[in-house]
Amino acid sequence: MTKKIAVLPGDGIGPEVMAEAIKVLDAAQKKFGFSLEYEWADVGGIAIDNHGHALPESTLALCEASDAILFGSVGGPKWESLPPEQQPERAALLPLRKHFDLFCNLRPAKVFPSLAAACPLRPDIVGDGFDILVVRELTSGIYFGQPKGREGSGPDEKAFDTMVYKRSEIERIARMAFEAARVRGKKVTSVDKANVLTTMVLWREVVTGVAADYPDVELGHIYVDNATMQLVRWPQQFDVLLCGNMFGDIISDEAAMLTGSMGMLASASLNADKFGLFEPAGGSAPDIAGQGVANPIAQILSAGMMLRYGLGLEEAAEAIESAVSATLEKNIMTADIAPDRDKSVGTAAMGDAIVAAL
Amino acid sequence: MTKKIAVLPGDGIGPEVMAEAIKVLDAAQKKFGFSLEYEWADVGGIAIDNHGHALPESTLALCEASDAILFGSVGGPKWESLPPEQQPERAALLPLRKHFDLFCNLRPAKVFPSLAAACPLRPDIVGDGFDILVVRELTSGIYFGQPKGREGSGPDEKAFDTMVYKRSEIERIARMAFEAARVRGKKVTSVDKANVLTTMVLWREVVTGVAADYPDVELGHIYVDNATMQLVRWPQQFDVLLCGNMFGDIISDEAAMLTGSMGMLASASLNADKFGLFEPAGGSAPDIAGQGVANPIAQILSAGMMLRYGLGLEEAAEAIESAVSATLEKNIMTADIAPDRDKSVGTAAMGDAIVAAL
Numbered sequence: 001m002t003k004k005i006a007v008l009p010g011d012g013i014g015p016e017v018m019a020e021a022i023k024v025l026d027a028a029q030k031k032f033g034f035s036l037e038y039e040w041a042d043v044g045g046i047a048i049d050n051h052g053h054a055l056p057e058s059t060l061a062l063c064e065a066s067d068a069i070l071f072g073s074v075g076g077p078k079w080e081s082l083p084p085e086q087q088p089e090r091a092a093l094l095p096l097r098k099h100f101d102l103f104c105n106l107r108p109a110k111v112f113p114s115l116a117a118a119c120p121l122r123p124d125i126v127g128d129g130f131d132i133l134v135v136r137e138l139t140s141g142i143y144f145g146q147p148k149g150r151e152g153s154g155p156d157e158k159a160f161d162t163m164v165y166k167r168s169e170i171e172r173i174a175r176m177a178f179e180a181a182r183v184r185g186k187k188v189t190s191v192d193k194a195n196v197l198t199t200m201v202l203w204r205e206v207v208t209g210v211a212a213d214y215p216d217v218e219l220g221h222i223y224v225d226n227a228t229m230q231l232v233r234w235p236q237q238f239d240v241l242l243c244g245n246m247f248g249d250i251i252s253d254e255a256a257m258l259t260g261s262m263g264m265l266a267s268a269s270l271n272a273d274k275f276g277l278f279e280p281a282g283g284s285a286p287d288i289a290g291q292g293v294a295n296p297i298a299q300i301l302s303a304g305m306m307l308r309y310g311l312g313l314e315e316a317a318e319a320i321e322s323a324v325s326a327t328l329e330k331n332i333m334t335a336d337i338a339p340d341r342d343k344s345v346g347t348a349a350m351g352d353a354i355v356a357a358l
Numbered sequence: 359m360t361k362k363i364a365v366l367p368g369d370g371i372g373p374e375v376m377a378e379a380i381k382v383l384d385a386a387q388k389k390f391g392f393s394l395e396y397e398w399a400d401v402g403g404i405a406i407d408n409h410g411h412a413l414p415e416s417t418l419a420l421c422e423a424s425d426a427i428l429f430g431s432v433g434g435p436k437w438e439s440l441p442p443e444q445q446p447e448r449a450a451l452l453p454l455r456k457h458f459d460l461f462c463n464l465r466p467a468k469v470f471p472s473l474a475a476a477c478p479l480r481p482d483i484v485g486d487g488f489d490i491l492v493v494r495e496l497t498s499g500i501y502f503g504q505p506k507g508r509e510g511s512g513p514d515e516k517a518f519d520t521m522v523y524k525r526s527e528i529e530r531i532a533r534m535a536f537e538a539a540r541v542r543g544k545k546v547t548s549v550d551k552a553n554v555l556t557t558m559v560l561w562r563e564v565v566t567g568v569a570a571d572y573p574d575v576e577l578g579h580i581y582v583d584n585a586t587m588q589l590v591r592w593p594q595q596f597d598v599l600l601c602g603n604m605f606g607d608i609i610s611d612e613a614a615m616l617t618g619s620m621g622m623l624a625s626a627s628l629n630a631d632k633f634g635l636f637e638p639a640g641g642s643a644p645d646i647a648g649q650g651v652a653n654p655i656a657q658i659l660s661a662g663m664m665l666r667y668g669l670g671l672e673e674a675a676e677a678i679e680s681a682v683s684a685t686l687e688k689n690i691m692t693a694d695i696a697p698d699r700d701k702s703v704g705t706a707a708m709g710d711a712i713v714a715a716l
C-alpha cells in the first residue's frame with residue numbers, strides 16, 4: 001500500500017536538508033518494501049512570496065489529502081519586517097498545528113555518544129549522556145487562548161493574552177507522556193507553576209489523577225523555574241518531561257541545546273488519529289542556507305519519526321536511527337558537529353553516507 | 359541618622375543566614391559610621407504557625423514603618439499541603455511585592471573567579487566568567503493579571519490566567535534596565551515571545567521606544583526559548599537581560615544555576631521611591647536547615663544590595679562585596695561550594711570570616 005506524504009521544505013536550509021531526508025526515505029523503501037508517494041508544496045516565506053500567504057489553501061488541501069506531513073523549516077530575515085501575525089512561523093506553523101489538532105509534540109533531547117564532547121555541560125555532569133523526551137502540549141495554553149488583544153491608548157494602553165487549559169486537554173497530553181514513559185525510563189516529571197498560576201493548579205491536579213492509571217510509572221512535579229536549573233545541574237534525573245505549550249517551548253529548547261546537537265534533533269506533532277507533522281527542532285538557519293553545509297540529520301531523523309509514529313513502520317525507523325549513529329561513529333560529520341572542521345563533509349555527502357549505512 | 363530595617367528571616371535556613379548578615383551589617387555600621395535599627399517579624403510558614411497567615415498585618419505594618427526590608431526565605435514541606443493560595447511563597451512574597459509596588463527586580467548572575475570550577479558549563483565556555491544582570495518586572499504580567507479562575511465541570515472544566523502589560527509598566531522597567539546597562543556593559547537584551555504573544559508585541563514596541571533615549575546602550579531582542587539556549591551556549595554574550603515577570607522568573611533561575619553559586623546570589627526588588635525588599639535568590643533549603651552548614655553569602659550580599667539600592671550607602675556595599683571575595687580567595691568556604699568538603703566551614707564561621715575581612 002502506498003502512503004502519501006506532503007513534503008513542505010519551507011525556507012532557509014529546509015530544501016537542502018529535505019533532499020537528503022528524501023534520499024534516505026527512498027533507500028528505506030527499497031530495503032523494507034513499503035511505498036511512499038511525495039507531493040511537494042510551499043510553506044512559510046516562500047509561500048508568502050509565491051502565493052501571498054504563509055499557509056496557502058492549496059498546501060493545506062494537500063496536507064489534508066496526505067497520510068503525514070514532512071516539514072522543513074520556515075522563516076528568515078526577508079520576512080522579518082512583516083507584522084507578527086503574518087510572519088512565516090506564526091502564520092504557517094501555528095495554524096497547521098491547530099487545524100489538524102496536533103496536540104502532542106514529542107521532542108527527544110538525547111546525547112549522541114560520538115558527540116558527547118560537544119555538550120556545553122562539564123564532562124562529569126554529562127557522564128554517559130542523557131536521554132530526555134519532552135512531551136509538549138501544542139494546541140492550547142497561552143499560545144492559542146482567547147481573548148487576546150490590545151486596548152486603550154497612551155500610557156494606559158494595554159495588551160493581554162489568556163492562558164487556558166481544559167481538563168480534557170490536560171488529560172490527553174498527560175496520557176501520551178505516561179504511555180511514552182512506560183516504554184522508556186518509567187518516570188514522568190510534570191513541569192508547571194502551580195504555586196502561582198490557576199491554570200497550572202488544574203494542570204497538576206489532572207496529571208496527578210491520570211497517574212493513578214499508570215502505577216508502573218513514577219510521577220514527579222517541578223516548577224518551571226526550578227526545571228531550567230535542574231536541567232543544567234543534573235539532566236540525567238529526567239526521563240519524560242511533561243509540559244504545557246509555553247513551558248514546553250522553553251524547556252525543550254534548553255534541553256536540546258544541552259545535548260550539543262541542535263542540528264540533530266527531530267520532533268513529531270501528532271493528533272489523536274496519529275496523523276502527524278514531523279520537523280527538525282532547529283530553525284531555518286538562513287545564515288548558512290544554500291551553501292551545502294547544513295546538517296541534514298535532524299531532517300532525516302524527523303523522517304524516521306514519521307515512519308515510527310505516523311506510519312507505524314518501526315523497523316524502518318530504527319534502521320534509519322542506527323544508520324545515523326553508525327555514520328557518526330565513522331566520524332563522518334558536518335561542520336557544525338565535526339571536532340575538526342577541516343575534515344567535515346557537506347550536506348549531500350552526509351546524506352549519502354547515511355544511505356550507505358542503511 | 360538611623361535607618362529602620364524590617365528583618366524577616368522566614369523559614370528553613372532563613373534565620374541562620376540572617377544572623378550572619380546582621381553580624382556583617384553591624385561591622386559595616388561601625389566601620390562606615392551609619393546606624394541601623396532592626397525590627398524582627400515573622401513571615402512565611404512560621405507566620406502561618408504563629409499568626410494564621412503568611413503575611414500578618416503586624417508584619418506588613420512594620421514593613422510600612424521601615425526604610426527597607428531584609429528578607430530571608432520562606433516555605434518548606436510542613437506547609438506544602440496547604441491550598442496553593444495559602445502557601446508561604448505565594449501568600450507572603452507576591453502580596454509584599456504588590457503592596458509596595460516593587461516592580462523592579464534585580465538579579466545578578468555572576469561567576470566568582472574563585473568558584474569558576476563550580477560552574478556546570480564546560481571550562482572553555484565559562485572562560486573568564488560572565489556577569490549578567492537580570493532585570494525582571496515583578497508586579498504585573500501573568501502572575502498578577504486579572505481575570506484568573508476556574509469554571510465549568512467534567513472534562514470541559516477549564517482554568518485560566520491572564521497575561522497583561524500596560525505601556526507604562528513596560529516603560530518603567532525598561533528604563534531601569536537601560537539605566538543599569540549604562541553603568542555596566544552598555545547592552546540590553548530584551549527577552550520576549552513577540553512572535554506569538556500579543557502582550558509581547560507591545561513589550562517589544564515599548565522597549566524599542568525607550569531605547570531611543572539611551573543611544574549609548576545597545577539593544578537586542580531575543581525570544582525566550584532561544585534565550586534559554588543562548589545562555590548555555592555562550593553566556594558572555596549577555597550584559598543586562600530585560601524580562602517580564604514570568605520569563606524573568608525562568609531565565610534568572612537558569613542564569614543563577616549556570617554560575618554554580620546558587621547559595622551566593624542576592625536580589626533586590628525596588629519601587630519607584632527606591633524602597634526595597636532584599637532577599638537571596640535561592641530557597642529556604644529545608645533539607646539543611648538548623649544544621650549550621652548553610653551558605654550565608656547570598657543573605658550577606660542581599661544586605662549589601664540593601665545598603666546600595668535601598669539606603670544609598672555605596673561605599674559600605676562595595677566593602678561587603680570585597681570582603682566576601684577576599685574571604686573566598688582565602689579558600690574559606692561552606693560545604694556547598696568548597697572543592698574539598700572536609701575543609702569546609704559552617705555558617706557562623708563563614709560570617710565571622712567575612713566580618714574579619716571587612
Ligand SMILES: CC(C)[C@H](C(=O)O)[C@@H](O)C(=O)O
Nearest residue numbers: 089090093094249553554583
Ligand atoms: C516558531 C514558534 C511559533 C514555535 C513555537 O513557539 O511553538 C517554535 O518556537 C517551536 O517551538 O516550534
Ligand SMILES: CC(C)[C@H](C(=O)O)[C@@H](O)C(=O)O
Nearest residue numbers: 195196225447448451452607
Ligand atoms: C515563590 C515564587 C512565587 C517566586 C516567583 O515565581 O516569583 C519565586 O520563584 C521567585 O522567583 O521569586
